[in-house]
Every structure is written in structure tokens, then in C-alpha cells.
Amino acid sequence: MLKATLDSLAALDWPAFEVLCVVNNTEDMAIVEPVRAHCAALGPRFRFLHYPKVSGFKAGALNRALAEIDPRTEIIGLVDADYVVSPVWLRDLVPGFADPHVALVQAPQANRDAASTPLDRAMDAEYSGFFGIGMVQRNEDDAIIAHGTMLLVRRAAMKQVGDWSEWCICEDTELGLRLFTRGLSALYTARPYGWGLLPDDLRAYRNQRHRWAYGAMRIASHHVGEFLPWAPRLAARQKFHFLSGWLHWIGDLASVAMTVLNIAWVAVMAYFAVEPPNAVLSAVTLAATAIAFLHTLVLYRRRTTVSLPDTLLGALAGASLQFTVARAVLSGLITSSLGFKRTAKGGAARFGLRAWLLPLLPEALLFSGLVWSSINTFKMNWDGMWEMSLFGSVLAVQSLPYAAAIVMQAVAAYSAHMKAKAAQSAAVREAAPPPAPAAAS
Numbered sequence: 001m002l003k004a005t006l007d008s009l010a011a012l013d014w015p016a017f018e019v020l021c022v023v024n025n026t027e028d029m030a031i032v033e034p035v036r037a038h039c040a041a042l043g044p045r046f047r048f049l050h051y052p053k054v055s056g057f058k059a060g061a062l063n064r065a066l067a068e069i070d071p072r073t074e075i076i077g078l079v080d081a082d083y084v085v086s087p088v089w090l091r092d093l094v095p096g097f098a099d100p101h102v103a104l105v106q107a108p109q110a111n112r113d114a115a116s117t118p119l120d121r122a123m124d125a126e127y128s129g130f131f132g133i134g135m136v137q138r139n140e141d142d143a144i145i146a147h148g149t150m151l152l153v154r155r156a157a158m159k160q161v162g163d164w165s166e167w168c169i170c171e172d173t174e175l176g177l178r179l180f181t182r183g184l185s186a187l188y189t190a191r192p193y194g195w196g197l198l199p200d201d202l203r204a205y206r207n208q209r210h211r212w213a214y215g216a217m218r219i220a221s222h223h224v225g226e227f228l229p230w231a232p233r234l235a236a237r238q239k240f241h242f243l244s245g246w247l248h249w250i251g252d253l254a255s256v257a258m259t260v261l262n263i264a265w266v267a268v269m270a271y272f273a274v275e276p277p278n279a280v281l282s283a284v285t286l287a288a289t290a291i292a293f294l295h296t297l298v299l300y301r302r303r304t305t306v307s308l309p310d311t312l313l314g315a316l317a318g319a320s321l322q323f324t325v326a327r328a329v330l331s332g333l334i335t336s337s338l339g340f341k342r343t344a345k346g347g348a349a350r351f352g353l354r355a356w357l358l359p360l361l362p363e364a365l366l367f368s369g370l371v372w373s374s375i376n377t378f379k380m381n382w383d384g385m386w387e388m389s390l391f392g393s394v395l396a397v398q399s400l401p402y403a404a405a406i407v408m409q410a411v412a413a414y415s416a417h418m419k420a421k422a423a424q425s426a427a428v429r430e431a432a433p434p435p436a437p438a439a440a441s
Contacts, residue, residue: 001197002081003038008194009079010042014090017045018070024051024061056166063163073155078172080149084112085194093152096187103157103184104176107150108135110192116422117415118313120198122408123205125306125314129296132190132304134245139188143241146176146186150194157184167336168222170215177219177242181226181233202412209321210328213249217332220246249325256326259366259398266373266395270380276391285394313411320408322401323363360409367402370395 002021009019021039023032032050039048049068054060062078069076075094079085089107096105108131114124138144146153151172161178164171176186199205220242225231227239234242268274276282293315300311377392 002035005079005081005083005085006035006038006042006046008084008087010046011087012085012090013087014094017090018073019046020049020065020068021046022049022051022061022065024054024058027052057169057171059164059166059168059171062171063166066158066163069155076153076155076158078148078151078153079194080196082197083149083194084196085150086192089150089193090152093189093193097152097154099185101183101185102154102187103179103182104146104151104153105187105189106135106144106146106152107189107191107193108132109147109149110195111198112195113197117418119202119408119412119415121310122313122317122411123198125300125310126317128304128306129300129314129318132306133299135188136190136303138241139186141237141241142185142235143180143238144176144186144188145245146172146179148172149196153179157182168215168218169211170219173215174219174222177223177226180238181223183233201416202408205317206321206324210324213325213328214332216246216249217329218336221333221336249329252322253326253329255398255401256323256366259370262395262398263366263369263373266377270376276377276385276388279387279390282387282390282394286390286397289397289400316404316411317408319401319404320363321405323366323405360405363402363405367399367406370399370402374399 006019006021019039019042021035023035026032036048036050039046047068049065051061051064054064056063066076075097077090093105093107096102109127110131111120111124111127114120135144148171153175157179158175161175161182163175165174165178168174179186199208220227226234227243262277265277269276296315297311300306300314301308304311306314374392374395377388377395381388381392
């Protein structure tokens with residue numbers, strides 16, 4: 001996987017660049033040595049850096065690599081190990097730095113294995129909303145999120161703000177925010193210039209989202225002073241985009257908390273004959289859910305090339321992450337020391353109880369509780385109160401994200417089966433003897 005990335009970098013259409021290949025926090029020589037040899041084979045502009053033990057997450061390794069770069073370096077590019085980049089990446093995007101106020105230029109993440117299974121299509125479609133809609137809108141207000149891979153950043157600007165922060169597991173986003181606080185700007189293009197690999201399975205997908213949401217909460221807590229109304233360094237439009245993005249994830253935590261409270265309230269209604277929650281709250285919940293779904297459909301049709309079936313798959317994937325995000329947000333608000341979990345890519349999906357069933361337990365319990373509560377709310381509505389029926393409908397709607405998590409697990413299992421069969425068929429073809437040559441007439 002990494003050799004393919006290095007080969008694509010060797011083909012860059014740019015006269016003066018070097019490649020630093022950083023391998024950190026592994027002593028597995030079966031991984032290290034082939035990559036070291038490949039860098040040597042690609043020539044002197046490829047330099048291999050191996051840091052067996054380094055603190056500070058990914059940022060720690062990147063900061064150590066900064067000390068190794070050529071002193072003439074003006075622009076630093078970041079590419080993840082699974083990315084194959086376009087030869088014109090630098091030629092097309094480096095000119096954006098002609099404006100001295102531009103500190104970084106960001107291209108979107110894209111995937112070269114997006115059509116192989118239903119799970120891959122779902123994940124790719126869900127990502128497309130962020131890169132094809134959210135980032136485009138953020139670019140209009142100079143408030144994009146720096147997301148590491150396919151990122152170009154001005155070296156002088158990095159020196160100005162102090163390089164990568166080793167306390168943060170989302171060091172790319174945190175760096176971009178600090179650059180904005182210094183009055184610098186960013187550019188985003190929606191055109192892909194590199195194509196990576198999707199997470200191996202649903203567990204890897206959930207771990208990745210947990211890291212993003214947890215890192216976002218740590219960034220929000222660390223930089224909260226920059227978002228106060230009187231704080232001068234960020235423009236109002238920049239504050240709006242960052243805060244609204246974080247509040248969206250905090251909303252997932254609020255939804256899970258409301259789920260637990262509503263289940264408890266149904267038990268109280270059953271034993272103490274109290275009334276359901278205020279009908280206005282129920283109506284607002286139903287309306288917000290409907291608006292969010294329609295909003296997603298309309299924007300995907302207008303702003304992306306994702307098909308309608310894949311849009312629905314993407315919506316299913318996004319909804320299935322509600323509990324994952326809620327757990328990450330809560331952890332990010334009350335802790336500061338969770339480790340960096342690498343997203344598994346380029347391997348095989350994992351099987352077994354731990355990989356498939358245990359991660360679903362919280363969602364399955366909440367789904368069961370909401371379904372039970374909804375059914376019992378309708379059964380208790382002896383007088384035909386519309387407020388009671390409305391609350392029962394809210395409970396049913398609240399169960400949808402947890403149902404999505406269960407359905408996504410089934411999609412993931414089927415997709416893993418598809419990949420295993422494809423790999424088995426490929427192995428049989430490779431092992432088959434070559435056909436005998438035809439006899440000459």
C-alpha cells in the first residue's frame with residue numbers, strides 16, 4: 001500500500017521536491033525494511049525516517065520529521081500512507097500560495113475503492129457530504145477544516161504558530177484553526193488530487209469517527225476563548241462554522257441523553273399515570289428530523305454526483321454513528337488523555353464476536369428500549385390523546401439511528417463476505433496452472 005503511495009509521489013510533475021517517508025511507533029521489521037528499501041530504490045530525493053518510539057501521537061512524529069527537511073523548503077505537503085496522488089497535484093495547487101496571506105491549500109479526500117461493496121459505497125457517500133458540501137461552503141467564509149492528507153501548508157506560517165500540537169490527536173484541524181487566529185487564510189478545491197482507501201470494516205469506520213469527534217472536543221475546549229463574542233482574532237463567520245460543526249456533534253450526545261430520559265419517562269407514565277412530555281417538544285423533534293433528512297437529500301442532489309441509492313446508503317451510515325459520536329463527545333468533554341487509534345486500511349475485515357456483536361450492544365439496548373417504550377405509549381393511550389400518540393411517534397423516530405447501526409452491521413457482514421469470496425476467487429485464479437499451448441497445425 002505504501003509503496004504505491006511512494007510511486008505516485010515519484011511521478012509528481014514538479015521540478016524541486018523531496019519526500020520524507022515517516023514510519024513511527026512500530027518495530028516490525030517486516031513492515032519497515034521493505035519500505036526503507038523502496039525509498040532507496042526511488043532515488044536520493046526519497047528519505048526514509050523510522051521513529052520506533054515517539055510520543056505526542058502523529059504530531060510528535062511529524063514534528064521530529066520537520067527537523068529533517070531541506071532548509072530551502074517553502075511548502076510542506078502531507079499525504080497519508082494509503083493515498084495515490086495525481087502527478088499535477090503540486091503544479092495545480094502550489095500557485096495558490098502566490099497570495100502571501102494564504103497559509104494552507106487543501107484538496108479533498110477521495111477513495112479509489114468506493115464501489116467494491118455496499119459498505120464501501122455507504123462510507124464513501126457519507127464522506128462526500130463533508131467534502132462536496134460542507135467544505136465548499138466553509139471555503140466561502142475562509143473557515144475550512146484542515147484534514148491532514150492532501151494538505152499543503154506554508155512552512156513560514158507553521159513556524160509562526162508553532163508547528164503541530166502534540167497534545168492533540170486531530171493535529172491537522174488544530175493547526176488550521178491556529179493559522180486562522182493569526183489572520184491567515186486557506187483555500188479549498190473540491191477537485192480530488194489523491195485517492196485513498198476506505199476503512200477496512202465498520203469497526204474501523206467507527207473508530208475513525210470517534211477520533212475525529214473526540215479530537216474536535218479537545219480542540220474546542222483548548223481554544224474556547226477564541227470563540228467568545230468579544231474575542232478579536234477570528235471573524236464572526238469563522239466562529240459560526242466551527243461552532244456549528246461542533247454543536248452538530250454535541251447534538252448527538254444530547255439525542256442519546258434524551259433517549260435515556262424518554263425511556264425512563266415512559267416507565268414513570270406507566271406506574272404513576274402522569275402525562276406525556278409537552279406536545280411542542282414532540283412536534284419540534286419530529287419536524288427537525290424530517291427537515292434534516294430532506295436537507296440532506298436536496299443538498300446531495302444539488303452539490304454532489306452521488307446517486308440517490310448511494311445517498312440513502314450514506315444517510316444510513318451517518319445515522320448509524322450517532323452513539324459513537326455521542327460517546328466520543330462525552331469523553332472529549334471530561335477526559336484529555338485518550339490515545340490515537342490508527343484507522344485500519346488496506347487489510348481484511350475482522351470477524352468474530354468482538355468485531356461484529358459487542359460494538360452493537362449499546363445501540364441494540366437503546367433500540368429495544370425505544371421500541372418497547374413506543375409500543376407501550378400507544379397501548380396506554382386509552383383516551384386517544386393526540387399528545388400521547390405524538391410522543392409515541394417521537395419514540396419510534398428516535399429509534400432510527402440505533403436501527404441504522406444494526407442495519408449497517410448487517411451491511412458490513414455482507415460486504416465482508418463479498419470481499420472474502422473475491423479474495424478466494426483471486427487466489428484460485430493465481431494458483432491455477434497456465435493453459436497448455438495450442439498444438440501447431
